[in-house]
Amino acid sequence: MKEIKAADISAAVARMCMSANTKLPDDVRRKFEEGYKNETSEAGREIFRQLLENADLAFETKLPLCQDCGLAVFYVEMGEDVVVPGGINKAITEGMVTGYKDGFLRKSSCDPLTRKNTGDNTPAIIHIDLVPGDRLKISYMAKGGGSENMSRVTMLAPSQGWEGIKKFVVTRVAEAGPNPCPPIILGIGIGGTFEYAPKIAKKALLRKLDDVHPDPQIAAMEAELLAEVNKLGIGPMGLGGSYTCLAVKIAIAPCHIASLPLAVNVQCHSARHEEVEF
Amino acid sequence: MPTYSLNTPLTDADIEKLRAGDMVLLNGIIYSGRDAAHKKLSDLLDQGKPLPFDLKGASIYYVGPSPAPPGRPIGSAGPTTSYRMDAYAPRLYSLGLKASIGKGKRADAVKQAMRDFKGVYFGATGGAGALLSKCITASKVIAFDELGPEAVREMTVKDFPLLVINDAFGGELYAKPNLEE
Structure with a gap:
């Protein structure tokens, strides 16, 4: 069995939430650059120009790329030989709450009927797949509404x-x-x-x-x-x-x-x- | 493409010169409001109570900004999708609203209200919230603080870059998709 500390998971998740919301992935950026060059409409090229400028600014200032920092969705591949004392769900959720708070990310989760904001972006939406072995992979996605x-x-x-x-x-x-x-x-x-x-x-x-x-x-x-x-x-x-x-x-x-x-x-x-x- | 620099509050004369596709740099005070705030504004109107701001000549920005980090007036602040406010917008236009700012398509009833009451719908670039926040020089919550990101804010904007999506004459900028039927 491999033991992974909940605190280490929480810290990594908090870092991911803050980083992903301020740094556009390289593959997405490359597509924007390609679009800025090849888009046939002038208005469309201007949008790509703005999006590239927005990405630079977000990276420099640590302002979120988009004000909608999404519901926090996690896809987890967890080895059957991995143990997380305290629980994987709790570790991820606590990391997400910290990341959204410390990163000045918007909390967009609310009660579906009263529409009252939950205040800390909980619940995290967590999908766990058990896989053979002792590795743990956590993917985070900021999914806008x-x-x-x-x-x-x-x-x-x-x-x-x-x-x-x-x-x-x-x-x-x-x-x-x-x-x-x-x-x-x-x-x-x-x-x-x-x-x-x-x-x-x-x-x-x-x-x-x-x-x-x-x-x-x-x-x-x-x-x-x-x-x-x-x-x-x-x-x-x-x-x-x-x-x-x-x-x-x-x-x-x-x-x-x-x-x-x-x-x-x-x-x-x-x-x-x-x-x-x- | 014609570019106009306009100051809020907007007048009928401002609206009448705008056509779909025009670019506008907006200056002055605008108000943030999205889903939950619109519901509350609508409830106040139903009860005959005053709104937290004067609708005459007003511009409402469909935005729920991210929290302001230290040293900044506001966080990231790009537009949200506008159709969710379609249920409320015609009434607001009829009471003096001149412009709404968002992204995405509007319902026919909203377009009709813009024709009937001389209003426009501006598009801002979605997903460029960090960039757009540079044009917001001040922001304060004036109503519904309990709504968090959805609270109504009075925002001061400088050269806020917008495109006229729907004008007061039935014109629309959005491309119709090429669907083979």
Whole structure:
């Protein structure tokens, strides 16, 4: 068994929350630079220019990249031989609360009916997968509400297949239009069950924007969907242009013979996530 | 692209010269308000009570800023998605609101209210909250402090960069998606 101290986990999580909200990931920055160079619309290029300036300023001043510092979502891969005295959930939550407080990050969590703010961004949304071995990997994502609101889950009929999946995704992006802060990133979950499809869709958003899926068939599907979505011409902030979407990331899981679950998790351009390993 | 420098409170004459696509540098006092604050403003109106600020000529910024770190008037402060305020906006325009500031599409009822009562809808760049905060030189909570990030703030802005998304004549800047049907 490997023992990992809760205090070490909390400290690392606090650092991740503060860092991820102020430093744009390098792969996202590279896409902005590419867009600033290649976007066909002048208004769109101006948006990329502002986003690059915003990223520089956030890094220098430690102001959050976006005022919506999100609900704090964690994907945890925890080895079956790992022990965290005091508990992993508590360790992550305490780190998140500290990070959001000390980093002057916005607390965006509220009661769904009274709308009263919980005051400390709790609860952290924590997904734990038990894996063989003694490693612990914690990925953090600051998930903003604007893009989350544009996300959808649907249960397609198996007969609708890939064509039905494409149609649903493209229509969803078209209907969302300027609302989710394009250029967006799409996490697509295909298969699983009603709750599993969105779980893997969101996890797919943790991938690097410029990686290529190891399965060539899925890689081709991602490229096809990206091209289809970018034909919409919505452009940066909906002002028109060729960059509506920066990347499509697909995750696939077996599903029931009766079902074709599909989840479309929309991520805004401010794709803030980091990970830490113990 | 025409660029106008405007001072708040805005007048009918200011609004009448604006067309979708124009750029505006806004100066003066604006008020922050988003979901929960709009509900409270609406409740006050229902009860016949005064609002925490004068709506005549006012500009409301749909924003919930991050907390101000020491030495700064405000934290990161970019726009939130506007459609969630569509249920409240027509009434506010009818009572003198001249501009709302946010991002994303508006409902037809809001666009109609802007035509009927001479109003505009400005877009600010979403996800550029650190950059936009540089244009906010002062900020204080004037109502609903208990709402935290959603409290109503009086903000002083200097050359706040905005695009006219919807004008008072039915014009709209947003591109229609190329959907093959």
